[in-house]
Amino acid sequence: MKFSKNLMKAAVTIDKYALYVPKSGVFPKKFEVGSLASGVKKNGKLDLGIIVNTNKEAKSTAxxxxxxxxxxxxxxxxxxxxLESNNFEGVNAIVVNSGCANSMTGDVGMADAEKMCELVNKKLNLKDQTLVMSTGVIGQKLQMDKIATGIENITFGSSYQDWLNVAKSICTTDTFPKLISSQFKLKSTGETYTLTGIAKGAGMICPNMATLLGYIVTDLPISSGGIKKILSFAGERSFNCISVDGDMSTNDTICMLANGAVNTTVITPESEDFEDVSANVTSFAQQLAQLVVRDGEGATKFVTVKVTKAKTFEDAKIIAETISxxxxxxxxxxxxxxxxxxxxxxxxxxxxxxxxxxxESKLNVKFVATDDSTPKELPLLINGVPNLNVDENRASEILALNDLEIIVELNTGSETCNFWTxxxxxxxxxxxxxxxx
Amino acid sequence: MKFSKNLMKAAVTIDKYALYVPKSGVFPKKFEVGSLASGVKKNGKLDLGIIVNTNKEAKSTAxxxxxxxxxxxxxxxxxxxxLESNNFEGVNAIVVNSGCANSMTGDVGMADAEKMCELVNKKLNLKDQTLVMSTGVIGQKLQMDKIATGIENITFGSSYQDWLNVAKSICTTDTFPKLISSQFKLKSTGETYTLTGIAKGAGMICPNMATLLGYIVTDLPISSGGIKKILSFAGERSFNCISVDGDMSTNDTICMLANGAVNTTVITPESEDFEDVSANVTSFAQQLAQLVVRDGEGATKFVTVKVTKAKTFEDAKIIAETISxxxxxxxxxxxxxxxxxxxxxxxxxxxxxxxxxxxESKLNVKFVATDDSTPKELPLLINGVPNLNVDENRASEILALNDLEIIVELNTGSETCNFWTxxxxxxxxxxxxxxxx
Known part of the structure; x- marks a missing residue:
């Protein structure tokens, strides 16, 4: 019976940790990170992390x-x-705890979030310059005694292991920590800049574990107007283009911090390199967001839904999202x-x-293999007409892959949305x- | 471990056929029905049905x-x-086949649908007065030879068994046929009228088996303007308020036919009894639609999501639908x-x-038991604040029921939407x- 065979095949376990967790990394200049197990998570796992910008030469933007x-x-x-009271400048730390989302906790919760920031500001000698994120169970109060002691005891470093531990400290039901780094050069300066991204997932699909968190830090100097535009564009094409089950949590936050530690001209929306930076950050954010889908609860397949040749990105996205x-x-x-x-x-x-x-009459739908097998594309619908001669064996081969693509070609314009599910x-x-x- | 116990409990099989299929019925005057196994379904099951209005005294509306x-x-x-070419009057037959949806079949499919109507019109001596519905696999052509022979051979009757067989003939993955009847009196006439409804489901959750079909027939005389208003109101509050998995098929059709066989004043939107008729049909359509949810694929629970005290029905429905x-x-x-x-x-x-x-600050959320156990209501959120003293044992008792309700009280208005999932x-x-x- 095809059914049982297929479901057995799909259930083969992939060692995601080995595949998706880096063994080393380069990280942006003048950021330090620290983490520890505060005791909020009962199993002694890392559950509290802080990222600090140590660059004093330039004002960071966020x-x-x-x-x-x-x-x-x-x-x-x-x-x-x-962010708003600082005018998106000079934000120098991010504190994150996992295990408790501090969501639906009313005034007490608000006071606790403020307290977390205050403790970090005091520890690092900052002045209301700390962001806070929480992820975990909804409707429970933070154990502030444990968090306070944790913040007090955290020490900082900038090694691969320090960064990996911070990535681990924000995990909840994740099966692997999500940490990536990437470098790029800009034409105008010839300099190399580094991006590091951390995310936690499983989670969008699990709003009582709140939930999707991501942050990207870089040593490129960017204006506050520039970073806003870059993150908004990248977010719309990365973290807003993934779906595990379509549920959206109360804590979802994606944040970007640029400390300008590589001391070159500040990138603004008017800069000649702006589009280049924006494209780099978007592609980086997509890689980070994809890791969240790869770690979707119970997931055995990673599927890219590409809606192409659309009139607008927005409608391409609505179709891609509906399929996903x-x-x-x-x-x-x-x-x-x-x-x-x-x-x-x-x-x-x-x-x-x-x-x-x-x-309808212009619509093409295809399955696409992501390995080297051929034919790479398998047309299912051609100009709105079902392909009655579809090669079912080849379809089964493509669908047996862990990674595959579905292409929906609208042929009404030139925009594309890639969505991951x-x-x-x-x-x-x-x-x-x-x-x- | 709570988990395994619960899932085992949930897996207890309910004999839905015994619970939800009537053993007898009264049916509207001057309708006849027929069905047979045309051979489209390979297992020799009923797969073709026709409903005919035999009342010649009045013009039917649809x-x-x-x-x-x-x-x-x-x-x-x-x-x-x-419907349009007949101006919603004088439609006298409905032919339905199951096993093949005749969807995504292009010009051939359109010709086949027309042929089905033509054959029924010819058999019954009608003049373009037949509606057609199909449900089954998408992207396959109808086996018109079998359908044609079937239409030729169908015989009609009006017994309980005839009606039950028609209900069976439109089933696909349904585990029981969905047939209900109800009678009501109108104040102005003192007469009794009958409604009969047939639906097929499983199906909304299964758009390659296309899909949700429902029809309601009555011997009440209603104007074409009246029936349109009544069905649109009822449909919005019944078949459009159910969810199995949120997918919507290419064939979904709900249709209503009134033959006026009880020869009283025609009901129009201006009639004194109009609201009464509308309420009766709505409540009837809700019962029919609920059977579709009860037969949702793999379903073990029937859950009513009530969003109450809303500013508008539309927004109450959006919230109820999102939860569902x-x-x-x-x-x-x-x-x-x-x-x-x-x-x-x-x-x-x-x-x-x-x-x-x-x-948020006005929001109440409750679980509600549908049996006689107490307390009937279990508040989870009160004025936007989580009920930290919620009785978890009572929550487990309510959730162990096969039928339960979730009430979301918005307290911003007076409208209600009931949704079933x-x-x-x-x-x-x-x-x-x-x-x-």
């Missing part, structure tokens, strides 16, 4: 993208306030079933801003069927 | 609500055209986990038309992981 959920957790409200969130598409991927009808159905019920973005598995139901106990 | 999916199947397009479609809420229900954080999260990311519809189970993943093979 930007953040927060959850649009109406129920924003206290640390989200506090960090927003710190469809339980039927996701279970079909799990079952390795070439069920293109479900993909088409999802395209058809996407709530487009501009209905002319979709013309995973399959919906028995393990997902098991994990989420009883998370709290 | 209305339908069709899928808003951009990819509409041929029978949807054809039925829409028949959340994979996290649905897996928590399956695991019988009182995870109110997930409900709140879904409320928070609902895409409201009017953001003032939601005021089911849990997301291992069995759902199994069924949808490999439907085609």
């Amino acid at each position: 930007s953040a993208v927060f959850t649009t959920n109406r129920f924003k957790a206290a640390p989200v409200l506090k960090s927003k306030q710190v 969130n469809s339980s039927l598409v996701k279970t079909a991927l799990y079952g390795e079933d070439a069920n293109w009808g479900r993909i088409l159905c999802a395209v058809g019920y996407s709530k487009l801003g501009d209905i002319s973005a979709l013309d 995973c399959d919906l598995t028995h393990e997902y139901v098991t994990i989420n069927g009883d998370y709290r106990s | 209305s339908a609500v069709f899928t808003t999916n951009r990819f509409k199947a041929a029978p949807v397009l054809k039925s829409k055209q028949v 479609n959340s994979s996290l809420v649905k897996t928590a229900l399956y695991g019988e986990d009182a995870n109110w954080g997930r409900i709140l999260c879904a409320v928070g990311y609902s895409k409201l038309g009017d953001i003032s519809a939601l005021d 089911c849990d997301l189970t291992h069995e759902y993943v199994t069924i949808n992981g490999d439907y085609r093979s």
Whole structure:
């Protein structure tokens, strides 16, 4: 029976830690990090981390993208306030705890978030220059005694291990820490700059474990106007283009900090290199966001949904997101079933801003292999007409891959949205069927 | 371990056929029905049905609500055209086949849908007065030879068994046929009228099996303007208020036919009884729609999500729908986990038309038992503040019920939306992981 065979195949475990956790790394100049196990997590695991900018030569700039959920957790409200009152400049530390989200905790929660910032400011001799993030269970109060002692005892360093530990300290149900680094050169300066990104996931799919956190730090000098524009563009094309189950938490925060430790001209939206920087950060943020999907709860497949030749990015994204969130598409991927009808159905019920973005008679849908096997592309729908001669064996081969692509070509314009999703598995139901106990 | 126990409990099988299929019924006057196994379904099951209005004394009226999916199947397009060209009057037959959806079948599919109508018109001596519906696999052509022979051979009757067989003939992955009848009296006439409804489900969750079909027939005389208004109101509060997995098919059709066989004054939107009729039909359509949720693929729970005291019905519905479609809420229900954080999260990311519809500080959330156990209501959130003294044992008791309610009280107005959903189970993943093979 095809079914059992497929589900067994899909259940083969991939060693994600070995595949996705780096063994070494270069990190941006003049950042230090520290972490420890404060005791909030019962299992003695790392649960508190701080990132500090130690560059005194330039004013750092920062930007953040927060959850649009109406129920924003206290640390989200506090960090927003710190960014705004500092005019997005001179923010020099980020403190993050895991194990408790400090969400739905009312005035006490707000006071606790403020206290965390205050303690870090005091420790580092800063003046309201610290952002705070929390992730963990909703509706429980922070154990502030443990957090306070933790903040007091944290020591800093800048080695690979220090960075990896900070990445570990924000994990909740993650099966591996998410840490990446990358370097790029700018034409105008000839200098090399470094980006480091840390994220935690599993999590978007798990809003009682709140939830998706990410931060990107760099030693490139960027103006506050520039960093805002760069992060907003990158966020829209990375962390806002992933789906594990479509749920959105109360604590989601993506934040970017630039300390200008490589002392070159400040990048502004008018700079000749601006588009280049923006493209670099976007591609970097996409890599970081993809790790969250790879670690989706119960996921056995990593699927790129590409909606191409669209009139606008926005409508391309709505279609890509609708496909990526469809339980039927996701279970079909799990079952390795070439069920293109479900993909088409999802395209058809996407709530487009501009209905002319979709013309059924121009639509092409393909499965695409990500390995070296051929034919690479398998057309399922051609100009709106089902490919009745589709090679089912080849379809099965492509669907058996751990990584695959679905291309939906609208042929109504020239914009593209790439979206990343995973399959919906028995393990997902098991994990989420009883998370709290 | 709480988890395994709960999931075992949830897996207890309910004999839905015994519970939800009536043993007898009264049916509207002057309708006849027929069905047979045409051979399209390979297992010799009923797969073709016709409903005929035999009342010649009055002109029937009809209305339908069709899928808003951009990819509409041929029978949807054809039925829409028949209704419009007849000005929603004098439609006297509905032919339905199951096993093949005649969707994504292009011009051939359109010709086949037309042929089905033509054959029924000819058989019954009608003049373009037949609606057509199809449900089954997408992207396959109808076996018109079998359908044609079937239509030729169908015979009609009006017994309970005839009606039950028609209900059976439209089933696909349904585990029981959905047939209900109800009678009501109108004050102004003192007469008794009958409603009969047939639906097929499983299906909304299964768009490659296209999908949700429902029809309601009555012997009450209603004007074409009246029936349109009544069905649109009822549909919005019944079939559009259910969710199995949030997917919407290419063939969804709800249709209503009134033949006026009880020869009283025609009901128009101006009639004194209009609201009464509308309320009766709405409540009837809700019962029919609920059967679809009860038969949701893999479902072990039937959950009513009530959003009350809302500014508008529309925003109440958006919130109810968002909760009902959340994979996290649905897996928590399956695991019988009182995870109110997930409900709140879904409320928070609902895409409201009017953001003032939601005021966090006025929000109450409760679980409600549907049996006689007490306390009936278990408050989880009171005026936006989590109930930290929630009785977890009582929560577990309520969540162990097969039927339960979630009440979300917005306290910003006076409108209510009731939405019906089911849990997301291992069995759902199994069924949808490999439907085609």
